[in-house]
Structures are given as C-alpha cells and as structure tokens.
Amino acid sequence: MKKIFTCWIVSAGLLAVMTGCGTMPQTADEFRKAVPGAVTGKVETFDVNRPFSAVAETFQKKGPECLNKTVSTTSTTPGKYGPVVSTYTVTYKPTVQVTQNKAELHVQQHSDNTLKVHKEPEGGYFLLVADAYPVAENKTRVDLFCPAIGHKVLIKAVKGWGTGENVGCPDLTQ
Amino acid sequence: MNTSTYALGQYVAGVLVAAVILAGCSGLRPYPNNLEKNLVIRTETDSGSIFSKVGVEVDIFRVKADCMTEYQGTVNLNGPSVEVGIPPDKLSHMAFVFSNSSFLASSRNSISHETLLEARAGYNYDIRVSYIDEIYNVAISEKHPEKPGGRKIDFRDISACKAI
Numbered sequence: 001m002k003k004i005f006t007c008w009i010v011s012a013g014l015l016a017v018m019t020g021c022g023t024m025p026q027t028a029d030e031f032r033k034a035v036p037g038a039v040t041g042k043v044e045t046f047d048v049n050r051p052f053s054a055v056a057e058t059f060q061k062k063g064p065e066c067l068n069k070t071v072s073t074t075s076t077t078p079g080k081y082g083p084v085v086s087t088y089t090v091t092y093k094p095t096v097q098v099t100q101n102k103a104e105l106h107v108q109q110h111s112d113n114t115l116k117v118h119k120e121p122e123g124g125y126f127l128l129v130a131d132a133y134p135v136a137e138n139k140t141r142v143d144l145f146c147p148a149i150g151h152k153v154l155i156k157a158v159k160g161w162g163t164g165e166n167v168g169c170p171d172l173t174q
Numbered sequence: 175m176n177t178s179t180y181a182l183g184q185y186v187a188g189v190l191v192a193a194v195i196l197a198g199c200s201g202l203r204p205y206p207n208n209l210e211k212n213l214v215i216r217t218e219t220d221s222g223s224i225f226s227k228v229g230v231e232v233d234i235f236r237v238k239a240d241c242m243t244e245y246q247g248t249v250n251l252n253g254p255s256v257e258v259g260i261p262p263d264k265l266s267h268m269a270f271v272f273s274n275s276s277f278l279a280s281s282r283n284s285i286s287h288e289t290l291l292e293a294r295a296g297y298n299y300d301i302r303v304s305y306i307d308e309i310y311n312v313a314i315s316e317k318h319p320e321k322p323g324g325r326k327i328d329f330r331d332i333s334a335c336k337a338i
Contacts, residue, residue, distance in 0.1 A: 065287075065329045073283045153308045160309070168304065168311035171274060173283035 024118040024125055028095075028106045031126040035145040042148040047141050048163045052134035055142070056103035058161045059096050059132065063105050066157065066169030067094035073173050088113050092172060093123040103132040105158065127151065130158050205234050205247030209259030212293050215301045217251045219272075222307035226276040230303060234258075237265035237290065241335035251303060262295035267332060270312050272305050287312050290330040299327070 025031035035041035048055065070091040076083045088111070095106040110124030129145040142162040146155050153170040160166030219228040230251040235243035249258055251270075260266045269288040276282070287310060293299060294316070302313045317324035 061329070064331070068331075069285070071283075071285055157309055166309060168306075168309040169287060171272065171283075171285050171305070171308040171310060173285050174274065174308045 024120065026119070026121045028104065028126060028129050031106075031129055032131075032145050035129075040148050042146060044144040044146070045141065046144075046159070046162070047135060047139055049138055050140055050162075050164050051138050052101075052103070052132060052140045054164065055132045055140045055162055056098045058164065058167060059103050059105045059130070060098060062157075062161045062167060062169070063094035063096040063107075067092045067107055067172075069172055071172045090172070091124065092127075095123075101134060105130040105132075105161075107154070107158075128154060128158065130162070132162065201245075202233075202248050205249045205258070207247075207249065207258055209261060211257040211259045212262060212297065213258040213260060213299045213301055215249075215251055215256045215258060215303060216254060217256070217303045218254075219305045220307065221274060221305070223276075226274055228305045229273045229275070230305065231271050231273075232258075232303075233269040233271060233286075234260060235267040235269070236261070237267050237332075237335060241332070243267045243332070260291070260293050262293050262297075265290055265292045265335065267291075270303055270310075272310050274308075285310070288332065289314070290332060290334060291327065 025034050036043055070089060072087050072089045074085060074087045076085050078084070090109050090111045093108040093110070095104075095108075097104045097106075105128075106126065107128040108121070108124035109127045110120065127147070128151070131143045131145075133141045133143075135141045140162070142159075144155070144158065146158075153174050154172065157166070157168065157170035160168065215232065217230050219230060221228045231248050232251060233248050234246045236246055237243055249256060260268075267288065268291055269286045271284050271286045273282060273284040289312065291299070291314065297316050297318050300315045300317065302311070304311045312329075314327040315324050316327055
C-alpha cells in the first residue's frame with residue numbers, strides 16, 4: 001500500500017515537473033516530449049534480437065491481457081482507536097497501436113482516491129509509453145518512456161515483452 | 175467431564191461455528207471437482223522476498239448462454255500439481271487469483287488473471303501457473319491422449335463470449 005502510494009506521488013511529481021506550466025500530458029506524444037526533460041522520468045532504449053512483427057504481436061497480446069485491470073490494495077495500520085484499514089484503487093488502461101513500421105504501447109492510470117489538480121486525459125494520466133521499431137530483419141529497437149522511480153514491475157514486464165524472455169504479467173498491486 | 179474440558183470444547187465449537195459463518199459470508203466455497211479430470215494445473219510461486227508469501231487459487235465459473243457467469247467454486251493451488259474436472263464442450267470462466275501477503279507491511283493484495291476456456295471432450299489441458307518475483311503467468315496447452323502434438327490456448331477475455 002505504501003509502495004503504491006509512493007509510486008503515485010512520484011508519478012504525479014514527474015508529471016508536475018514535466019509540465020512546469022501546470023498541465024499534464026494529454027496525449028502519448030505530449031508524454032514522450034515531456035519525459036526526457038523530467039527529473040523523475042527516464043527514457044531507455046534497447047535493441048532486441050526479435051523480428052518487429054514478433055514484438056508487435058507480444059504488445060498486442062500482453063497489453064490488454066495484463067493491463068486491462070482495476071486493482072485495489074489494502075493495508076492495515078494501527079490507529080489510535082484500533083486498526084485502520086485503507087484501500088486504494090487504480091484502474092489501468094493499455095492502448096496498443098501497430099503500423100507497418102511502429103508498434104506503440106501506452107499505459108494510463110486512473111484513481112478516484114487522489115486529488116486532481118490538473119486536467120486528467122480520458123483513460124487516466126500517462127504512466128508509460130513503449131515504442132518499437134524494426135531495425136533489421138531480426139532486430140527491433142524499443143524506446144521506453146517511463147518513471148525513473150517506482151513501477152519497477154511494470155517496466156520489467158514491458159521489457160520482457162520486448163525481449164520475449166519473460167512474457168508474464170506484472171503484479172500491479174506491488 | 176470436568177470444567178476445563180467443557181470450556182475447551184465450547185471454545186473449539188465457537189471457533190468452528192465462527193469459521194463456518196465467515197466462510198459462508200465470504201461467498202467462497204470449494205469447487206466440487208466431481209467431474210472427470212481434464213485439467214492438470216501445475217503451480218510455481220516465489221514472492222521474491224522472505225517477508226512475503228504468495229498464495230494461488232482458481233475460481234471456476236460456468237458461462238451461461240447469455241454470457242453471464244455463475245460461480246461454481248474455488249480450487250486451492252498451493253500444491254505443485256492439482257487435477258480438476260470442468261464440463262467438456264461447455265464454456266468455463268477461470269479466474270486465477272494471486273494473493274501476496276506482506277508480513278512487515280501488514281498488507282494482503284490480490285490480483286486476478288481471468289480467461290475463458292472451453293475444454294473439448296476427449297482432450298486434456300495442461301495449465302502452468304507461475305508467480306515469480308511479482309510477475310505472474312498462466313499458460314494453457316491442449317493435448318489429445320491419442321494424437322501427437324498439441325496446441326497453445328490463448329487468453330480470452332469474457333467479452334469474447336459474445337463472439338462465440
């Protein structure tokens with residue numbers, strides 16, 4: 001619970017720093033442009049020895065399968081008058097777009113438990129964008145725009161989908 | 175019977191009654207598993223931390239003609255291999271629930287992986303369930319005992335029911 005809340009604070013901080021002018025990225029393109037200059041964001045680029053079509057297919061299969069989820073995390077902490085049970089709910093929305101030369105995976109997140117200072121795009125704030133491009137017949141390049149802190153399991157899973165070495169789903173409650 | 179034995183018996187009875195009531199209130203019940211076994215579910219878990227543990231179970235639902243689901247029961251998957259029987263040539267909805275309990279943070283969180291499965295009569299299904307270092311996977315393959323080879327069964331969301 002505390003880890004998830006911390007991730008949310010970092011994500012919100014990332015987005016707030018990125019915008020500077022007080023707006024949140026409203027599209028994947030805006031998110032891509034904002035992340036490189038953000039203190040709490042990062043861009044990772046890596047090549048995988050797999051055909052582009054295979055990477056695109058993995059994004060298309062695993063994105064909806066693993067990320068179309070609403071997760072609730074619950075924790076119990078001691079309170080003054082007894083245990084305090086807290087529940088935090090986040091809805092994730094994956095979008096996969098594939099063309100002949102590019103495969104995109106967008107991940108958005110929405111929570112009703114947070115105070116929204118900035119306009120939230122439809123589907124939630126952008127959390128991660130992964131772009132895959134063919135480099136050679138059996139080589140694909142992946143650009144990953146993501147938070148620099150937190151969401152390690154999600155990032156690990158998306159990298160696994162790119163490499164094909166681990167095509168499981170991230171436990172989004174962690 | 176002396177007083178202390180009677181008191182102990184009352185305590186045990188009270189705990190049992192409470193457990194029965196709580197089990198009923200939770201809505202979960204064991205899956206009857208009285209059909210011919212056509213699934214073998216093999217489970218491997220490792221939470222990645224000595225301060226937490228992972229439990230896995232599968233909730234089995236019958237899918238009706240209108241694509242609404244009807245809960246049939248739950249199978250605990252905390253052993254390495256479990257055999258289960260689901261109705262052949264009928265659509266079932268299976269929800270694999272991974273529960274991660276952290277001892278330090280006093281938290282318990284669950285995430286489920288749900289898929290439709292229509293078990294064909296005469297076929298067997300091997301389901302590999304894993305949860306390793308916060309990454310989970312459910313892989314289903316179909317085999318016929320008298321035919322070579324087999325095939326992988328892809329994940330199908332409940333919304334696919336309308337297309338069948």
